[in-house]
Amino acid sequence: MWNVPGGEGREPSPAAPGAERGRQVASVLGFVLGDERGAEEFEGELARQVQDWNLLKGIGSQVVLRSLDRPGAYLHLAFWQSPEHLFGVVRSDAACARLDRFGKLAAVEPGQAVTVGLLGGGPALAGAAHALLVRVTPAGPAAAFEAQFGALAGPFLYDPGCGGCLLLRYTVEPRAYLGLIWWHGATAYDTATRGDRFLECERRLRHLASGLAFERVRTVGGRS
Numbered sequence: 286m287w288n289v290p291g292g293e294g295r296e297p298s299p300a301a302p303g304a305e306r307g308r309q310v311a312s313v314l315g316f317v318l319g320d321e322r323g324a325e326e327f328e329g330e331l332a333r334q335v336q337d338w339n340l341l342k343g344i345g346s347q348v349v350l351r352s353l354d355r356p357g358a359y360l361h362l363a364f365w366q367s368p369e370h371l372f373g374v375v376r377s378d379a380a381c382a383r384l385d386r387f388g389k390l391a392a393v394e395p396g397q398a399v400t401v402g403l404l405g406g407g408p409a410l411a412g413a414a415h416a417l418l419v420r421v422t423p424a425g426p427a428a429a430f431e432a433q434f435g436a437l438a439g440p441f442l443y444d445p446g447c448g449g450c451l452l453l454r455y456t457v458e459p460r461a462y463l464g465l466i467w468w469h470g471a472t473a474y475d476t477a478t479r480g481d482r483f484l485e486c487e488r489r490l491r492h493l494a495s496g497l498a499f500e501r502v503r504t505v506g507g508r509s
Contacts, residue, residue, distance in 0.1 A: 312362070343370025433490075434490070446468045
């Protein structure tokens with residue numbers, strides 16, 4: 286497992302004792318629009334959710350991502366200081382009412398995750414223009430996979446324009462992971478994802494995983 290408090294470092298390092306208790310938790314809301322003609326209304330509702338959550342106790346950064354590979358697909362990540370803060374929000378009447386409104390516009394897939402790896406500038410994704418989602422199910426031990434993911438993704442941070450790398454582990458499905466690497470510009474993203482280093486990273490990840498999928502996304506909202 287690797288974890289760099291605050292994301293200051295650029296090399297993976299072991300988590301400190303007690304780090305499990307201090308990790309951020311994340312709400313992971315996936316959406317797929319039933320009709321892309323409703324995108325403007327949907328994005329407006331999502332922006333209002335981000336604004337409302339910004340006022341809540343325990344909220345950290347938020348980011349809204351729109352898929353470039355799956356038309357009409359979105360992902361809203363919100364980071365919380367503790368599970369109690371997260372649960373207090375997602376179980377509230379207001380959150381349930383908003384999910385009902387979202388459900389009229391899109392298929393909704395709610396989830397929760399814990400941060401198990403962080404490199405770079407922290408999960409301040411809202412200012413990043415381009416990101417890559419990596420959905421992984423490890424084939425072997427979770428701890429070995431987490432360490433390898435950090436070792437493989439970390440070197441991208443030395444490239445100009447790379448903002449950071451994050452690894453989340455789902456709580457309901459602890460064998461499922463969501464990785465993110467983000468860049469501050471299209472040129473930096475294209476250069477990194479078309480180079481030999483990325484091809485080698487993909488090859489080694491496929492060797493470690495029983496399931497692996499990459500997805501290109503753009504930032505369309507959030508709060509750092």
